[in-house]
Amino acid sequence: MQSNSHFHEHKLRQQPADEWKLEQGLEPARLMLRNQSNVKINTESPEIAKSNSSELRAGKSDDEPEIIVEEERKGWKGYVEWEDYPEKKSNARQRFAQFKFPPPPEFQLEPLPETNPVLEGIRWKMWHRAIGGALANVPEESWKTVLKGGETSRNASPPRISNEDLFPRSSTLITIQCSGTRRIEQIVEYPGEGDEMINAPWAEGAIGTAKWTGVSLKKVIKYCGGLKEGGKHLELYGAETYFKGGECMNYVVSVPWSKVKANEVLLAWEMNEKPLPKIHGFPLRVVVMGYIGARSVKWLYRVKAIETPSRAPVQSREYLYFQQQAGKHNQLPTMGIQIQEMPVSSAIMTPWNKEVVVHNGQIEVSGWAYSGGGRWPERVEISADGGYVWYPIPLENLSAKHKFAWRTWSGSVPCDHEGWTELVVRCWDNSLNTQPMAVRHSWNWGLHVTSSCHRVKIYSVNASKxxxxxxxxxxxxxxxxxxxxxxxxxxxxxxxxxxxxxxxxxxxxxxxx
Amino acid sequence: MQSNSHFHEHKLRQQPADEWKLEQGLEPARLMLRNQSNVKINTESPEIAKSNSSELRAGKSDDEPEIIVEEERKGWKGYVEWEDYPEKKSNARQRFAQFKFPPPPEFQLEPLPETNPVLEGIRWKMWHRAIGGALANVPEESWKTVLKGGETSRNASPPRISNEDLFPRSSTLITIQCSGTRRIEQIVEYPGEGDEMINAPWAEGAIGTAKWTGVSLKKVIKYCGGLKEGGKHLELYGAETYFKGGECMNYVVSVPWSKVKANEVLLAWEMNEKPLPKIHGFPLRVVVMGYIGARSVKWLYRVKAIETPSRAPVQSREYLYFQQQAGKHNQLPTMGIQIQEMPVSSAIMTPWNKEVVVHNGQIEVSGWAYSGGGRWPERVEISADGGYVWYPIPLENLSAKHKFAWRTWSGSVPCDHEGWTELVVRCWDNSLNTQPMAVRHSWNWGLHVTSSCHRVKIYSVNASKxxxxxxxxxxxxxxxxxxxxxxxxxxxxxxxxxxxxxxxxxxxxxxxx
Known part of the structure; x- marks a missing residue:
């Protein structure tokens, strides 16, 4: 330990005059550096991408010609099977190197933009612009499709694969959940690696349930003569352009053969008994039951048997579940668990956070509960005292059990006390797995898999008193x-x-x- | 609220003079009653069974003749297929009614007897004595078999079912875990429903792993012509005498057809490549992969297809997972979840609780980790500060991954601080389920499924200081x-x-x- 005078001389700095704003939570966090090592550290802030249109083309070098991107199939404007065009991929890489792309914006240190709940995808637009040609305006066209409700074509016909003679159709109720669901709770506690699109600050959303209709991938593989020798994983290619590390490529992930063999990988062409909407993957998408949404590839155009899990970036370097003490500077991709099945989870949808709830001694609560991998919620419990006493939701207040779908629920919890309190929900699945109590217990730098009990702060006013x-x-x-x-x-x-x-x-x- | 004087008059009682012993933990807990309701309550203590031999026959009425129990198969002394003898079951019930069986002893309020770690089964002996005849001495004979190491017969031959022409044998490494594993941690926090045999105060044991060899039950059912119409569960009968509520019967449970269909129910005749020892179920036992041990019926003699889970008591009224607020007086069997798959769990085997550990800044720790239902441990973490900072066990320090087996592990955790501290272990399985932090978070009256992080109190002496x-x-x-x-x-x-x-x-x- 250094002497006091030395300590005072070297370690104290001028505290920023407006530090009280940060302390009082009156402005979003600024993360400052206090370097107590003897390592030299660059702290110059990078320029973050802004969305005004002039900057979207900033840094563009017009020396390089635009890449000619054909429309490979009528109506598929801008979608390219990149893996079939190694030369174009190479051209694109060289072209990107000419641009200066600003770092991705993230929304942990500043309020969400007015575009919320839909983040506009500034960098995604920039990458498309940089390719140019047929791809340049894909972001705007996609958005128009979203506004039209996904634009299911009235006379959309199922793809060739759906030939009922070859492949009898099957329908399953399936919940698709993003590993980023409830990420905002981790951010509020401690921020992590967040960027505009992939690591968006999701709350209790990023999860949904639909009836999916299609054919089991197993049947298709069997029809095609079975798995090739040594094949243990199926690599799934989506007909969309994906940007990563100065390259453009297809969206590619993989699932293990054991999952396919169990008839838990569906090639779907209908959603809720209607043809697949464009934004949900028309004409054909994968729906992997009980896995995170990232494995349910949209606009599927290729399935390839391989020996190891895919080395494509989405599988090998993203959607990794790191350990609490693995951070920005001490992590390797091999230290993260590739996220496939999600753990048991649940969320309170009403009341809302910071609501004042006037009640007669019983607070009405509703929400959802889910567990990945084919497990299902067996018990949902609510606490009105921050997690000390738990009341079960009556079984008749839970929606029906399904192997791959969530259960919605509602019920009331006794609350005698008044004042600020925390409503907490936890779920037990059929394997009796449950949720840790505090966000810190599942916090990780990648901000994935927020599996702790969902907590909602409310102010209780008990009108029965x-x-x-x-x-x-x-x-x-x-x-x-x-x-x-x-x-x-x-x-x-x-x-x-x-x-x-x-x-x-x-x-x-x-x-x- | 009553006035002070009224309160003093009516609510204060003489505190027992030796209450300090209880407060200081110098004697096991005595549970006293403070009745603040106007309900009349009987608090007369029942007489607990003692093991001295004269009392083992106490209360016997010799008016009723002993029940003649034939030895149905040579060498199967005392084992009876009770379900085939409804008249004998009826006789036994009538006979039991003549006896006065004292309540079962339990070991939450008093120290374990000298017989620990094997509880002697006082009531179990009494029930056998009450039947009399061939069954009277089964407990003593069983114990002799245990002392002989299970008494695998040298020339034990696999049962008829193992005919290799019909059923090719398969071998699987399988962990069998009791839902009572680590129950002692729940008892220390708050006692629950415990009795001598079923709810024994297990610690980190009651779990074990072996290579089991046999045939998939699915293949046998297929050979027998498939499942009968409406069959959705397979009821498994063990050739042992089981006592419950004044009746004797067989040990009977059930597993769902979906589990059998997945080839996860094995009929086994070998354990670790040797014929099944008698105490492990010779000649044939069930091993249900990924389910609690209670479903792995020993001495199997009958499999029956039924439409619902078995109504036999072990399935319908025992091994139930109640909710924290369901207790001795407000629970119904239908409120409990029938325990099948166990959640993710782990335990520290070394150091031991209350050990003084002298180390050089790193504490060596070892233990096991397991998850039920075919899931496997992906990550094991150790904390030396009660669960705030977590260090991963290096992957190379975990034993090999298997779908239905535990992983043993060892590693070291940095510990700078000295004094009493808590080592804590937690595991993340491949579904990213993890364990709640505190015993209370999974406490339940039945004392089943102790899934919280295992904690070991040690006194740290850091010799590197x-x-x-x-x-x-x-x-x-x-x-x-x-x-x-x-x-x-x-x-x-x-x-x-x-x-x-x-x-x-x-x-x-x-x-x-």
Missing amino acids: YATRRRLEQFEERGESFMPITRPTEFLPMTMENYEKSWLAMEPRDVDD | YATRRRLEQFEERGESFMPITRPTEFLPMTMENYEKSWLAMEPRDVDD
């Missing part, structure tokens, strides 16, 4: 707004006459002898 | 025992000369002005 009900009536009698509760109330909750009576009945506040 | 190493040397120089550390040490850790030097260098303890 006499004094509280009387007080609520007073607000009504005076025509005074009950909200916001953080505003000081002008009228006294007790007459001075009653105050004096109480004073006489109790001992004085201070003791004289 | 100069002062600590010097102190350890002093013990050696003086020939004085280092243990027990709770004993006051006679010699000073500092000379008075050094004490004076320090005093001069620092400011005096008290401030004068």
